[in-house]
Amino acid sequence: MRLQRNVTCGELRAKDIDREVILAGWVRNRRDHGGVHFVDLCDRYGITQVRFDPGQEAILEGLKSEYVIALRGKVEARPEGQINADRPTGEVEVKVLEVEVLNTSKTPPFEVQEEIEAKEDTRLKYRFVDLRRRPLAEAMVFRSRVTQIIREVFHDEDFVDIETPLLTKTTPEGARDFIVPSRLQPGMVYALPQSPQLFKQVLMVSGLDRYYQICKCLRDEDLRADRQPEFTQLDMEMSFVRPDDVFAVVEKTLQRLWKELKGVDLPLPFPRMSYAEAMARFGIDKPDTRFGLELVDMSDLAATTGFKVFSGAVASGGSVRAIRVPGGASMPRKKVDALEKVAKEYGARGLAWVKWNEDGFQGPVGKFLQESELHPMLERAGAEPGDLLVFVADRDAVVFAALAHVRLHLGRTLDLIDESRTDCLWVVDFPLFEYDEEAGHWSAMHHMFTMPKEPLPAKGEEGDLSGVLGDLYDLVVNGVEMGSGSIRIHRPEVQRRVFELVNLSEDDVEAKFGWFLRALEYGAPPHGGIALGLDRLVMVMLGRDNLREVIAFPKNSRGVCPLTESPSEPLGDALDVLGLRFVGVASDDAPQDA
């Protein structure tokens, strides 16, 4: 490299006119006018137009898309009427004096510009090109600012940044672990952490008092638009605290982030809502509160109707709930059917509905209910002529899931969501346990280390645990689950009892958690904390709808990295060294049945 840049492509202004400068960057968008030629020279900082005058064609011949060049040139004012107001550098251009080609480039698989239509798989394979695009590059820079501000806040608040191990102990329940076989302990495995949960609690036992870490977490589960197998958490834990103390730190952090990066004042404190209320009003524990369409419980009215779908659901312990869609009577049948499809995806057997038109009631509910049965329902829903009511009748779990997603579908398709709003919400008082049908016993809804809000049932009096609340909280932003935390159990005997209630044998407890119980036995202080999903946080702040837009090198929906083509077959004797072999893997060079 002979020419070394002394300015970036984003910084030249009118005040720089007549300077001789050296720029470096990527060649984009050549514009050839026969005599004069223009090239957009781009880097992370911006775009500078450079000009080649007649006689410089030979240089230009050697410059193709995405070639990397350095050039010496003179900053000049653009002629009258030629200023590009869309660009910070638009008042000037650089007349080329000398060019050094630093590297050539193959023709890129897609163009490096704001909007592209390339398939995501192509983009991931050529991520190095994709990351040159402004929206992606900006997301990376934005994310870096986010972590920087987080570190400032936590430093100011006297938190200690402590790293916890990546090679750790596999734990039962929760997500599937990624496993790392141990060479030094043949037959044994480490697990990659699903979160640093127990380590941070141990740090509290150690008296470190306020811990935080921006750390990778790994879970071997199927992927989604908002779920990657490896993701980043802002993890924190504090001693001698109540939920309010945890909330305050999180609120302060988000307020700083929104203020500094988006110029938005988030009002504090964030509103709080119980789990029970969230379910009753929205059917989901992470409600998007930016629009209405809340659920209405019709169970008592439905119980006495002659419509068996309704009365039957209530009789068997379920419920009948509805959503009123203002003005929905004019919704075409096709769209109503689409709603039913959503409901069915979430287990509902159907979606009952009624349209209130000038000429009366239309739809299955209008048909099967007497007007005397229908009227109290309309009244409770606050319905008016022109409205549509949709109903689901089933077990509560199904009714909630179906209507919650019908509601979201309506919110999106009817354009009811004010995207400029940021609704932060604490959802609190979650049940501690939920019944695992498959396993046939109770299990922890959040995790097994959450402090119960009330004394646990004594031995022999377990019964229904669904009413036991935990000191648990979720942070929800615009309907996205942003974080989850709790006040933890710090007394070993309470911890042992919870293990018991979720059906862990004493032997299991000793083998899996003996080390942790030992820590609790040596002066564990009351403590609690939370972990926020950093990728989701950045995603929501940037208004993107896919995690892959805010992660530099994400996996695709099958857990494959198209850039590196990982995962790949083990190299050489890697398996032998570990004493492993694959069995039952169908492929050309592996026997299907050993």
Next chain:
RNA sequence: GGCCCGGUGGCGCAAUUGGUUAGCGCACCAGACUGUCGAUCUGGGGGUUGAGGGUUCAAGUCCCUUCCGGGUCGCCA
């Protein structure tokens, strides 16, 4: 594992009821043009329609199998 959508030049898409030589835009290459800024104009090259099998006089199109991608349910304490 289930369901929905998709796979056609480098990239994005089209192709009527199964019917001519598989089109279009961008990119690429060449030519024209002294002020563009996603330049414009003219011309050109580039295809085993993901793979395999089947039906048919004829398949991008229909059927079967399979692979790959996106979304989603289950799963994700």
